[in-house]
Amino acid sequence: MSTQAKGLSIGEVSxxxxxxxxxxxxxxxxxxxxxxxxxxxxxxxxYEQADIEWLLLCNRLRESGMPIATLRRFAGLVRSGPGNEPERLKLLEEHEQAVRDKIAELHASLEVIHGKVVTYREHVEEGTAAGLWSPVPSGPAAGT
Structure with missing residues (x-):
């Protein structure tokens, strides 16, 4: 299909x-x-080029954790035209904050993981890693 005269096929958009x-x-x-x-x-x-640009934005919003229902609401607001920009802004600000919160959670997790990496690296390099966080048996069968 010619992308100039007839638009874009679903394969081209994909x-x-x-x-x-x-x-x-x-x-x-x-x-x-x-x-x-x-x-x-x-x-x-x-499809048209504008559909690709919209899909790239939608995909980025989805990848950042925006629920389909919220994305559907945003698309509906945009589709309905001018006059609802404050609603769009509020929706995007809420999502931005959710993404910032998730990044903060991931950063905190990364710090813990990095601490474990440093500890394990030191023990492996020093040859003292054996038994590091080995499971400790508990209960009546512990001595067997």
Whole structure:
């Protein structure tokens, strides 16, 4: 299919976004596009470059943890046009804070993990790693 005259095929959009064909169909079923995706005379979906740009944003929002329901709400707000920018801003600010909170949690986890890496590295290099955090049997069978 010619990308200039007839738009983009689902395969071309899949290649451009990294989303599988099934994911693109899912996005359409969930009403996450900004417009109904038209079809060719042969029934094939016909996308535009703007659809790719929107999908890349949607995919980034999903990868950052935005629930489908929230993404659907955001898409609906954008689709409905000007006048609801404060609602869009609020939705994006809430998601931004959720992502910042998750990053903080991950950073705290990384610090703990890094501490264990340093400890294990020292013990391995010194040859004293044997028995490091070995399970300790408990209960009546402990002596067996």
């Amino acid at each position: 290649a451009a976004t990294g989303l599988g064909v099934h994911a693109l169909r899912f996005f359409e079923r969930e009403e996450l596009f900004l417009r109904p995706i038209p079809r060719s005379a042969g029934g094939q979906r016909v």
